[in-house]
Amino acid sequence: MTYPWVKLGIQRLYRDFHVVPAKLDNDILDHQRKYMSSKNDNNYNQVGFALEILRLLAEKPHSRDELGRQLTEFLAKHGKPVGDIDQKIVRTIKKLRECGFEIDSAPNRPYKLSSSSFPVILSAEQRQSLALAAYLLSEIGFSTQASHVLKIGKLTDQDWPQYIQTRFSPPADYSAESIQKVISALEERFRQKRRYTIRYRNTKGDEQIFDCDCSELRLHDGVLYLFAWVPDSPFKIFPKSPNVEQNYTFRVDRIISVGAPSLTPWKEKNLPTFEVRYRMIKQLSDYQPRRSNERVLQRDPDGRFVEIVATEDSIFWCRQRFLQYGANVLLLEPNWLVDQIIAELLDATREYHLGRFSP
Known part of the structure; x- marks a missing residue:
């Protein structure tokens, strides 16, 4: 066996004297090709292995055993030797940390990619x-x-944008550890699609446990809510369950804890809804629907109104939206909601009269 540096030395020697035996030169070139191929293959192993670790950890945290199983499959799929997979993982993660990737780990805790240092070139x-x-x-x-x-x-x-101002006033920092813990637990329940309970503190400070079915997180007017169907809650307007009266909104920052998932699957795939029909009039007579749940039924030829039907899933938010339009909207159906709007406006009118004429 002739070592590569010996062959290279002999090659230089012969070439210095302008003598290059064809067989030796071919042997050397062939060895160089194999040597470089092996080197590139080894580099691919290391880079590919490191990138696969980053890809897996970018998806979600992984335990060492879970990471080992997936990386073993990765190496086998690409025809690479597995060897001591645990040692390879530890060694590669150490190198990734040295390159600036923040990867958290602790005994009996999964590996978690906290921060990536991939360079991003932006316009x-x-x-x-x-x-x-x-x-x-x-x-x-x-x-x-x-x-x-x-x-x-x-x-x-x-x-930072200099010409845009917002007027959101969130009641809490949703990045706070306690709230993030609640949000993470809720997201896990959404994936599991099984009933769960929450312990909730209302505005008066009273605590109550609610049994939640189909639910989601919803950002409304700058406030983050858990929007959930509560199947055991009472109802008056609708004849049977499920219905929109049982759709509840819970401010996330007031949720104290989220219970474990039960064995009962969600009964409903979607939150209950109801339809409303209304006319936009006066200053809003040329209203163009922007919400996906709105559909134009007709437009008055003289431009006096546009009639719309919409599918809603929150009675309270729907009522608030119509009240903010004031005299520029005329609610037509359902009758029970029309009655609620009339009662609210009459009550507001009485308060204005009392406030104006009281000493």
Whole structure:
């Protein structure tokens, strides 16, 4: 066996004297090709292995055993030797940390990718878009998420939008550890689609347990809510369950805890809804629907109104929306909601009269 450096030395020697035996030269070139192929293959192993770890951890945290199983399959799929997979994982994660990737780990805890250091090259427009996204996230109470966006683009205060102002007033920082714990638990229940309970504190400070079925998180007017169908809740307007009276809104920052999932699957795939029919009049007679749940039934040829039907899933939010339109909307159906709106407006009128004429 001739070692590569010996062959290279002999090659240089012969070439210095302008003598290159054909067989030796071919042997050397052939060895070089194999040597470089082996080197590139080894580099591919290391880089591919590291990228696969990052890909897996970017999806979700993984335990060492889980990571080992998936990486073993990855290596076998690509025809690479497995060897001591645990040692390879530890060694590769150490190198990734040295490269700036923040990967958390602890005894009996999964590996978790906390921060990535992949370089991102952005155009001026992309930087502005990321800065705007970070600004809006910060303004609606997601400060930690905003900082992650800023870190991705390596943005500074100079990138902050200067000509956009918001008027959100979130009741809490949704990035706080206690609230994030609640949000994570809720998201897990949504994936499991099984009934669960929450312990909730209302505005008076009273605590109550609610049994929740089909549910979702919803951001409404700058406040984050759990919007859920509560199957055991009472109802008066509708004849049977499920119905929209049983749709409840819970402010996430007032949820004390989220219970474990039960063995009972969600009964409903979607939240109960009801239809409303109304006319936009006066200043809103040329109203163009912007909400996906609205559909135009007719437009008056003289431009006096536009008649719309909409599918709603919250009685309270629907009522609030019509009240904010004032005299520019005429609710037609359902009759029970028309009665509620009339009662609310009459009550408001009485309060104005009392306030105006009282000493």
